[in-house]
Amino acid sequence: AQTVTQSQPEMSVQEAETVTLSCTYDTSENNYYLFWYKQPPSRQMILVIRQEAYKQQNATENRFSVNFQKAAKSFSLKISDSQLGDTAMYFCAFMKQAGNTPLVFGKGTRLSVIA
Amino acid sequence: DTEVTQTPKHLVMGMTNKKSLKCEQHMGHRAMYWYKQKAKKPPELMFVYSYEKLSINESVPSRFSPECPNSSLLNLHLHALQPEDSALYLCASSQDPAHPYNEQFFGPGTRLTVL
Numbered sequence: 001a002q003t004v005t006q007s008q009p010e011m012s013v014q015e016a017e018t019v020t021l022s023c024t025y026d027t028s029e030n031n032y033y034l035f036w037y038k039q040p041p042s043r044q045m046i047l048v049i050r051q052e053a054y055k056q057q058n059a060t061e062n063r064f065s066v067n068f069q070k071a072a073k074s075f076s077l078k079i080s081d082s083q084l085g086d087t088a089m090y091f092c093a094f095m096k097q098a099g100n101t102p103l104v105f106g107k108g109t110r111l112s113v114i115a
Numbered sequence: 116d117t118e119v120t121q122t123p124k125h126l127v128m129g130m131t132n133k134k135s136l137k138c139e140q141h142m143g144h145r146a147m148y149w150y151k152q153k154a155k156k157p158p159e160l161m162f163v164y165s166y167e168k169l170s171i172n173e174s175v176p177s178r179f180s181p182e183c184p185n186s187s188l189l190n191l192h193l194h195a196l197q198p199e200d201s202a203l204y205l206c207a208s209s210q211d212p213a214h215p216y217n218e219q220f221f222g223p224g225t226r227l228t229v230l
Binding site for chain 1: 148155156157158160163171203205207216217218219220221222223224226
């Protein structure tokens with residue numbers, strides 16, 4: 001079975017600064033996908049960024065980037081130029097590369113961006 | 116239309132009531148999911164429908180009864196719930212269950228309170 005661990009229950013960052021959220025996972029699969037989801041107080045789960053395990057290049061989406069270390073089974077999220085709207089719960093998630101397989105979520109990190 | 120909608124947004128019910136949650140998507144997705152999310156916890160998978168057939172039931176109590184009348188609609192029928200069933204219920208959909216990559220799109224959720 002796959003597990004996802006987020007070791008930081010809460011974090012805070014000053015507006016315009018950079019913050020890194022940690023995520024490690026455990027799997028015996030070689031092909032899989034990793035995701036970071038954001039859930040603001042409005043409750044909607046929004047996909048922030050995804051990484052295919054077969055790709056060595058780290059994914060980036062505007063101010064969001066990941067540091068994917070496959071051998072270490074590590075998948076951290078870096079948020080640059082933090083904005084107040086980034087305040088949310090962030091979930092790291094794993095999915096096997098097979099049709100119709102469920103997401104496995106970490107426990108989440110609550111990020112607060114402070115003005 | 117690129118969203119998943121859920122109704123109602125909020126629901127309060129007694130332990131003897133029967134109610135239903137509704138989820139709809141018009142993206143042509145053929146997989147739909149129900150998750151339960153307690154406060155400050157990650158979503159927990161309940162059910163997966165693939166091509167309108169139940170493909171995964173994560174040992175959910177029978178007081179929760181899913182239904183997928185067509186490819187766009189997913190219901191969750193509730194009966195004789197307990198106060199501990201109070202939670203946010205999230206619906207999600209993904210494009211093609213047979214495809215190895217299936218990004219899940221989440222709805223805004225229904226906040227359920229059982230008195």
